[in-house]
Amino acid sequence: MAWYLSDIGNPFLLDGPFGTFMLGDPESIAPTLRSQSGVKDVDIVEFPTGKELWVVLREPINLDRLGAISDSMGYMVTKRGEWISKLPRSLAEMIWDGLTYVIIRHTHVPGKHESAARIMKDLATGNTIYHAIDNDGLTILQEYLKT
Numbered sequence: 391m392a393w394y395l396s397d398i399g400n401p402f403l404l405d406g407p408f409g410t411f412m413l414g415d416p417e418s419i420a421p422t423l424r425s426q427s428g429v430k431d432v433d434i435v436e437f438p439t440g441k442e443l444w445v446v447l448r449e450p451i452n453l454d455r456l457g458a459i460s461d462s463m464g465y466m467v468t469k470r471g472e473w474i475s476k477l478p479r480s481l482a483e484m485i486w487d488g489l490t491y492v493i494i495r496h497t498h499v500p501g502k503h504e505s506a507a508r509i510m511k512d513l514a515t516g517n518t519i520y521h522a523i524d525n526d527g528l529t530i531l532q533e534y535l536k537t
Contacts, residue, residue: 416443445520
């Protein structure tokens with residue numbers, strides 16, 4: 391049985407099971423982030439659902455430090471890779487390494503969580519990308535960059 395991206399939704403858009411992107415104005419945040427020493431570049435990516443903030447970091451993420459910052463805000467860092475497995479293997483290998491960390495907060499509904507950010511590795515460049523999904527995800531990144 392064949393399947394298509396339209397069957398599962400576009401995994402690069404934050405709709406459906408991934409939630410909705412909720413940063414108000416990424417363009418006003420980008421210059422401040424670009425001036426941070428740990429940031430290599432900031433991309434504002436436009437999708438039909440809105441503009442998204444993708445931050446390219448200079449160094450790989452320190453998961454222990456990120457975990458401590460996330461914990462202090464009521465979130466946790468967890469390894470996820472399920473959505474990448476829904477892509478055709480050749481496409482997945484061209485874009486991501488399949489290993490994604492998600493900063494989540496559990497809700498009161500079993501099995502459900504709210505995502506604040508995703509951390510991915512770009513295979514083409516080797517860069518670590520931090521994808522802020524909401525204001526909490528952005529705050530966690532800003533605190534991470536301070537330390």
